[in-house]
Amino acid sequence: MSWRKEQGRAERGYHHGNLKEALLQAALGLIAEKGAAGFTFADAARMAGVSPAAPYRHFRDRDELLSSIAQRGFEQFESALSQAWDDGRPDTVTAFERVGKAYLAFAREEPAFYSAMFESGLPVDVNANLQAAAERAFAVIRAAAERLAALAPPNMPRPPALMMALHIWSMSHGVASLFGRGDAARRKLPMSAEELLEAEVLIYLRGLGFPTDRRSATQGTADNRPSGKPGGPWGTPK
Structure with a gap:
């Protein structure tokens, strides 16, 4: 809701x-x-x-009230990300793209929960249930990153899957916060939040050696080469 x-x-x-x-x-x-x-x-x-x-x-106090709200937010967040990931169907990159969009959609559609989760200043470990809910939500992003890491070209250096998950989370969170706080209204941007995130991840994947054009992607099977929109699996800004 x-x-x-x-x-x-x-x-x-x-x-x-x-x-x-x-x-x-x-x-x-x-x-x-x-x-x-x-x-x-x-x-x-x-x-x-x-x-x-x-x-x-x-x-007990205001912090406990806030932590209960944040916990509920993370539970809904996990559900949204899990539904978007759908165990990597129909292929890893398509599902990965949906996770990014779901992250931004949750921040846009549930700003009060999102604020309680990430802007309240509460230490996550102050409440064991809150910490567990936050870890379950992040686990969806980590699972997607692990599956994506398995598709990386051989003999190319790449960070561990956990670090990839943190990188992707940081990018998603940054874009969500930028647009959610209204900062984007102060500067005319030629793209939406979704397009900005797609462009960032495209650059990131290129840096890891992933093929990012359709011709390269179609040389492999549906799930051993990233495939997607022209310009890369996360698209390009219009």
Whole structure:
């Protein structure tokens, strides 16, 4: 479910008997309006329509409330990435491309969750459940990178699959943050977020020695050579 400001205003108030859920939804609304650092525990109670003491029935403090939101976000994030990866079907590069698009789509469609996950300043290891959820989400990207690494041309130096996963994650996160914060509006860009990420990964794969034009890609089988759009498996900016 995407959290939008109009939803937050319509659903304010604790009416349905589920205090914990009411507080989570109230906090999501506040994050959407003010950012992950822009509200207090008392603000969440006020938006939920309960006393300042009521949240302590379910959460130790604001950080625990935020970590619960971030955990839920990572669980949904993992689901979106896993669905996009689809165990590498119909071929590794096509599935890998979908993972990148799913990453950007989640950041765009779930900005409150994304902010809680990556911009709250909470150490991931402060909550074992949050850490596990974050690791499961990253594991999807790592699995895709491992499969991609297996397709690298022989005798070409390349980083370990884990480092490749971190590189791809960093690129995806950077593009998502750039467009999500609205920074792109300050500078006219000749491409979308998806096109920018595709171009970055294309350059990255070329640097690792992957064939990036269609003629090279079609010389192998469907899953032992990267194939994709003209210009590379992640396309080129228009």
